[in-house]
Amino acid sequence: MVVIDPAHGGTDPGARGVGGVRESDIVLDLATQVRRGLEAQGFQVLQTRTANENPSFDDRSSLANAQTGAIFVTLHISSTGIAGTVRVYTMSDMAPPQTSGGLIPWEQAQSAYLSLSRKLGDTIQGELSQKFKGSPSNVQTASIRQLRTTAAPAVAVEISNVTVSDKSEMDRMLSGVSEAIVRGVVAFRPSYVTPTVPGIPPGVKP
């Protein structure tokens, strides 16, 4: 199961370009392409939104947290950065989860999945750096609100940037980004061991 999160939406358009390009619209297009690519590879895919609406951070995380063995990918377009490059982020280091009765606090949901998230991030970033010159070769870390409450291997993919004068320039990038994400998820999937005991991070033998 893969949960795709087109960021922003509704009253929040995200980054805006000079030619009326809106991040919220582009990431929705990208999400559809990623979804089709993953479904063609046999994955079940859920989207946090399929229209111009803006679920809360927690609602988006909830969709992934309710699944067993989910992978979470949130999609963004920046308004800065070297145009034509793509960066993948995982959550910055977090304190080890303080489990209570086998449950991980919502606010620390990502902490048990950090190493898996970095593995997923490195795999996708590796694919992207081959396609988009100037992109980093390794995953970056940042304290991203959306990732913190997600209990799954989770990455943010951010394309630079929305300040294109012609939307078709951005559209051309989307198929390459979509293919790289699909290939990254496919390559990561065999190494993802889902938890069998509540509270024990995946990949760790109880």
Added chain:
Amino acid sequence: MTPRWRLGIVIGLIVAVLAAAIYFPILKRRVKRQANVQQQSEEQARRELVQSLTKTTSEPLVKAKLFWALEADDSDLAPTTVDLPLSNDPALRSKQVLDTLLAGPVDSELRTLPPDAALLAFYILPDGTAIADFSEALATSIPSGVQSEQLAVDSITKTLEANVPKIRRLRILIHGQQVETLAGHLDLTGTFPVNSTVPMPASASQTTNPPKK
């Protein structure tokens, strides 16, 4: 009522409606402009007050290290050494370096923080947690995106780290309030590590974002 009176009333009403249709947008623009002027004056007054509080010209010049972008559109930071009259008081010293960081480098392309943002207040708690309260412009004027928001916070934490050793972690407030994100991406509900290689005192409070390993 005679037809002439009726016609007069109808014409009068039409004239009144047309006048209102023309005048209403003008009035709306004037009200909006007035509100903007007032908001800008308040912000300007606040900035002047903050700047006057942090000026200590009697202090000796110190080589302060400030972190701006390495290149335009780059996500890396580079230190720039600037001679500043810095106070020995950690909170005041922090205000002084952050005000200089906000003022920006010579090359405006290398800015990491919006030019209209201001530091409203700065406190340091006994456990080394610093609280920086910025004006709303920090959140509203910063370019949207993980990269730009991360660069902004990194420039603040690295500048504090280089100049104020007492600080262990930083909490960022926007106009006195804790907000969920800086501009839709970066989490501001926790603290950011500063001077993370220095051992923390045992009483240090737990943070959402602990020091990087």
